Amino acid sequence: MTHAAATHHTSMGLDSRKMAFWAFIGSECLLFGSLISTYLVYKGKSVVGPYPHEVLNIPFTSFSTFDLLMSSLMMVLALAAVQRGDMKWAKIWLFATAFLGLIFLAGQVYEFTSFVHEGLTLQTNLFACTFYVLTGTHGAHVTVGVLWLLTLWVRALQGKLGPAHALTVEISGLYWHFVDVVWIVIFTVVYLIQ
Amino acid sequence: MTEPGQARERAHPNIGTYLRVAAVLVILTVLEVGVFYVPAFHPMLVPVLLVLSACKFALVVLFYMHLKMDSPFFSFLFGAPLLLATGVLVALLLLFYGTLTLRGAGGAGG
Amino acid sequence: MSGPPEARGLRSWLLTTDHKRIGLLYFWTALAFFLVGGLEALVIRLQLAQPNGRLVGAETFNQLFTMHATTMVFLALMPLSASFFNYIVPLQIGARDVVFPRLNAFSYWVFLLGGLFMNASWFVGPLFGAGTLSVAPDGGWFGYANLTSRQYSPGPNIDFWVLGLQILGISSLAAAFNFIVTILNLRAPGLKMMRLPTFTWMTLVTQFLIITAFPVITVGLVFLVFDRFFGTHFYVVQAGGTPVLWQHLFWLFGHPEVYILILPAMGIVSEVLPTFARKPLFGYTVVVYSGVLIGFMGWGVWSHHMFSVGLGPIADSVFGATTMLIAVPTGVKIFNWIATLWGGDIRGTTALHFAVGFIAMFIIGGLSGVSHASPPADLQQTDTYYVVAHIHYVLFGGTIFGLFAGMYYWWPKMTGRLLNEALGKVHFWLTFIGMNLAFFPMHFIGLLGMPRRIYTYAPDLGAGIAQLNLVSTIGALLIGVATLVFVWNMWRTRRHGQAAGNDPWGGATLEWSIPSPPPVYNFSVIPTVESRLPRWKSEHHAAMRDPPAAPPAPIHVPGGSMWPLVTALGLPVLALAPLAHALWLAFLGAAILLIGIYRWAFEPFEV
Numbered sequence: 019m020t021h022a023a024a025t026h027h028t029s030m031g032l033d034s035r036k037m038a039f040w041a042f043i044g045s046e047c048l049l050f051g052s053l054i055s056t057y058l059v060y061k062g063k064s065v066v067g068p069y070p071h072e073v074l075n076i077p078f079t080s081f082s083t084f085d086l087l088m089s090s091l092m093m094v095l096a097l098a099a100v101q102r103g104d105m106k107w108a109k110i111w112l113f114a115t116a117f118l119g120l121i122f123l124a125g126q127v128y129e130f131t132s133f134v135h136e137g138l139t140l141q142t143n144l145f146a147c148t149f150y151v152l153t154g155t156h157g158a159h160v161t162v163g164v165l166w167l168l169t170l171w172v173r174a175l176q177g178k179l180g181p182a183h184a185l186t187v188e189i190s191g192l193y194w195h196f197v198d199v200v201w202i203v204i205f206t207v208v209y210l211i212q
Numbered sequence: 213m214t215e216p217g218q219a220r221e222r223a224h225p226n227i228g229t230y231l232r233v234a235a236v237l238v239i240l241t242v243l244e245v246g247v248f249y250v251p252a253f254h255p256m257l258v259p260v261l262l263v264l265s266a267c268k269f270a271l272v273v274l275f276y277m278h279l280k281m282d283s284p285f286f287s288f289l290f291g292a293p294l295l296l297a298t299g300v301l302v303a304l305l306l307l308f309y310g311t312l313t314l315r316g317a318g319g320a321g322g
Numbered sequence: 323m324s325g326p327p328e329a330r331g332l333r334s335w336l337l338t339t340d341h342k343r344i345g346l347l348y349f350w351t352a353l354a355f356f357l358v359g360g361l362e363a364l365v366i367r368l369q370l371a372q373p374n375g376r377l378v379g380a381e382t383f384n385q386l387f388t389m390h391a392t393t394m395v396f397l398a399l400m401p402l403s404a405s406f407f408n409y410i411v412p413l414q415i416g417a418r419d420v421v422f423p424r425l426n427a428f429s430y431w432v433f434l435l436g437g438l439f440m441n442a443s444w445f446v447g448p449l450f451g452a453g454t455l456s457v458a459p460d461g462g463w464f465g466y467a468n469l470t471s472r473q474y475s476p477g478p479n480i481d482f483w484v485l486g487l488q489i490l491g492i493s494s495l496a497a498a499f500n501f502i503v504t505i506l507n508l509r510a511p512g513l514k515m516m517r518l519p520t521f522t523w524m525t526l527v528t529q530f531l532i533i534t535a536f537p538v539i540t541v542g543l544v545f546l547v548f549d550r551f552f553g554t555h556f557y558v559v560q561a562g563g564t565p566v567l568w569q570h571l572f573w574l575f576g577h578p579e580v581y582i583l584i585l586p587a588m589g590i591v592s593e594v595l596p597t598f599a600r601k602p603l604f605g606y607t608v609v610v611y612s613g614v615l616i617g618f619m620g621w622g623v624w625s626h627h628m629f630s631v632g633l634g635p636i637a638d639s640v641f642g643a644t645t646m647l648i649a650v651p652t653g654v655k656i657f658n659w660i661a662t663l664w665g666g667d668i669r670g671t672t673a674l675h676f677a678v679g680f681i682a683m684f685i686i687g688g689l690s691g692v693s694h695a696s697p698p699a700d701l702q703q704t705d706t707y708y709v710v711a712h713i714h715y716v717l718f719g720g721t722i723f724g725l726f727a728g729m730y731y732w733w734p735k736m737t738g739r740l741l742n743e744a745l746g747k748v749h750f751w752l753t754f755i756g757m758n759l760a761f762f763p764m765h766f767i768g769l770l771g772m773p774r775r776i777y778t779y780a781p782d783l784g785a786g787i788a789q790l791n792l793v794s795t796i797g798a799l800l801i802g803v804a805t806l807v808f809v810w811n812m813w814r815t816r817r818h819g820q821a822a823g824n825d826p827w828g829g830a831t832l833e834w835s836i837p838s839p840p841p842v843y844n845f846s847v848i849p850t851v852e853s854r855l856p857r858w859k860s861e862h863h864a865a866m867r868d869p870p871a872a873p874p875a876p877i878h879v880p881g882g883s884m885w886p887l888v889t890a891l892g893l894p895v896l897a898l899a900p901l902a903h904a905l906w907l908a909f910l911g912a913a914i915l916l917i918g919i920y921r922w923a924f925e926p927f928e929v
Contacts, residue, residue: 029506029508029509030283030285030506032283032286034422034507037286037289038421038422038499038502038503040286040289040290041502041533042499042533043289044289044290044292044293044533044534045293045495045533045536045537046537047296048293048296048297048300048533048535048537048538049537049540049541051296051297051300051301052300054301055300055301055304056541056545056556056571058304058305059304059305059308060562064561076248083241084238084241087234087238087268088234090234090237090276091231091233094230095227095230140552140553143555143562144556146554147545147548147554147555147563151544151545151548151554155544169920191276195272195273195276202265202268202269203265206244206261206262206264206265210244210247210248210257210261211257211261293533293534296534299621300538300574300621306637307637
């Protein structure tokens with residue numbers, strides 16, 4: 019990864035890549051905001067079932083939520099390890115984060131397939147459209163995050179990741195935490211407020 | 213490599229802080245699920261859940277994403293669009309409240 | 323010896339990451355699309371010149387007005403502005419390039435590929451079993467649901483539109499992140515935010531509008547893709563959905579989009595007027611804050627495009643009020659521009675003609691705009707040619723005039739030669755007369771009752787409508803002739819244009835302190851800036867000393883990279899998958915994207 023952008027002097031005294039990434043996260047607020055708005059605006063408007071209360075599984079999803087929250091913890095621990103140069107633990111925490119992300123994705127796949135078995139396909143009703151596209155977009159973001167983290171993990175295994183790359187890890191962390199934070203909103207708005 | 217920005221980051225949260233935040237996040241999640249399941253809380257379900265999830269949101273953003281300790285400008289880059297998205301959400305809810313029932317249900321026009 | 327000689331040849335252009343080259347690429351590509359959009363307009367006007375026109379049929383007409391608008395907005399006006407963002411902004415802030423040069427190149431290639439993708443639809447009808455050569459998008463540039471549903475638009479036309487726009491959105495977003503960080507972080511020492519040239523300020527506001535507005539349309543388009551390809555019901559009434567959702571999502575983007583279109587041109591005008599009045603911009607601070615305010619307020623007005631939808635009196639009143647309010651900061655700018663000219667030492671260059679023309683035309687467009695702000699009045703005007711008049715006064719008389727001003731102003735900097743002023747004046751006056759002939763009658767045509775988007779009309783549609791349409795067509799043809807004059811001017815200038823020195827105009831801002839065109843590293847020494855108008859002497863500051871002709875030590879410039887282009891190629895391949903109903907294309911596109919991104923990420927690239 020190029021270090022060049024970071025080593026130059028900057029007018030605001032802030033790292034350019036970090037600034038760009040926060041701008042990106044701001045932009046993503048509008049993306050997910052539009053998806054969530056659509057979900058809310060169409061809530062209760064499905065003409066046929068299955069309806070949310072018939073399919074949504076709160077215990078299962080609570081576990082997913084817990085999983086993602088813990089993955090954020092793993093992520094900050096990974097960053098802290100990289101920052102202090104402890105690459106042994108950096109590898110462990112990076113992998114743990116990605117692993118928990120994979121568990122989350124597996125959970126989503128399980129959830130989607132069980133919904134389909136219960137008669138909720140993408141085409142079934144408005145709840146299906148808005149639910150699958152919203153959580154699917156989120157899941158796609160998690161997938162990208164997992165790929166990103168695994169890439170960093172492999173680089174670490176190759177001895178190519180160290181404290182000099184702390185900013186790269188930090189930025190991947192920003193992405194990961196944001197994806198977690200979006201899930202916090204989705205869990206509340208889609209699952210708990212029915 | 214040190215950049216000028218790093219001077220601000222002197223106050224790195226230590227591992228203890230991260231673990232405490234994680235613990236609070238778990239507790240808040242338990243509370244959320246609790247509010248969902250305990251019928252006594254249902255009248256205030258929505259506001260309580262919104263507050264609880266907002267707290268979780270804030271904790272992750274401020275501590276895990278380091279926003280509390282970082283430059284206020286990053287808070288602006290995130291906060292302004294977040295505010296905008298919230299405004300759009302509220303506006304759309306207001307705009308659709310009542311209008312949508314006129315569609316598929318074939319209610320009165322106007 | 324000032325630095326390595328600049329690489330030449332096709333390969334160097336394909337791999338370039340130099341903002342100046344990318345700016346030129348944007349310029350020529352956008353100009354080509356501008357001519358295409360102009361041709362589409364001419365055919366429209368020829369068809370409408372008389373009642374019962376038979377030049378084209380209804381379906382072709384629908385394609386023409388859809389592609390005219392889509393091309394002009396996304397493939398001409400935005401990229402022409404982007405060509406100045408690219409070339410001029412780094413120079414105005416005293417930087418050597420943008421923060422992410424490869425991302426910059428990526429943005430350009432995605433734009434080119436997206437534009438080609440969408441315009442390919444004109445020729446690929448047979449591949450889709452259509453009876454016609456063209457399957458160009460035909461649902462209007464705003465693609466209202468549920469006309470755009472698979473049920474009512476079964477062919478690939480709308481697919482080209484949706485997928486093409488998704489690709490183009492990525493180009494704009496990537497560039498926006500780049501410019502935000504560049505403007506904030508790469509300013510020369512002493513260049514505080516309130517010393518930034520107005521063009522750079524307006525560019526910054528525009529980029530923030532892009533990163534917030536484009537995600538919304540992305541979502542709206544995703545819903546449309548899913549409805550058309552995967553049988554969802556986002557805009558389907560029978561399932562409980564509503565086409566009004568599309569309108570909200572589109573206009574939530576669409577209104578900020580018009581400010582994205584106008585603010586850069588306003589920035590250009592704010593540079594050109596002071597230069598040719600030899601007087602600082604009057605009320606710089608107020609002009610900057612007005613621009614920022616327009617950006618924010620632009621988010622509060624979108625449903626003024628929906629006054630006839632039946633949102634209800636409360637919604638209509640709120641949006642009517644916010645729309646009237648947004649006229650205030652705009653008006654403020656106009657007064658400041660006029661005050662800049664007042665008492666100035668005026669040099670009537672072509673650039674100044676277009677800048678002053680901008681003010682006049684934008685006032686007219688703004689007045690029709692304010693009349694739209696009143697919901698009851700708008701009910702008469704909406705979906706008529708009155709709106710077409712408004713649009714073209716603000717986008718042609720506004721944005722395009724501003725862009726022409728920028729072209730005549732910055733041409734010497736970008737090419738080292740001056741455009742011919744005599745030809746420029748001819749271009750201006752023909753354009754000015756042509757545009758007023760073309761668009762002013764439309765106010766009346768609309769109020770007399772001619773709807774938009776109809777491919778022909780009866781002779782007795784309304785008193786004088788036919789005659790006014792003819793006048794409008796003559797005006798359009800005149801614009802065409804004017805544009806040819808401009809093309810001739812550009813062509814002629816290549817060989818016979820007067821050579822421009824560093825500063826042919828006596829400009830105040832940093833770009834005029836370096837050679838025309840600049841060396842690859844821009845500034846031999848990054849200047850320190852002490853005032854808003856560094857190159858002008860003022861009471862408090864001496865004029866800055868221009869950087870020396872040669873740098874004191876060799877300056878490193880990054881080389882090119884192929885990965886932006888390779889990565890960009892993944893997008894149209896991905897977009898082709900649903901069109902061709904070929905899943906393997908989706909995997910191929912994703913693979914190209916992934917490989918491109920990985921190679922990009924791990925390529926050694928020193929800025």
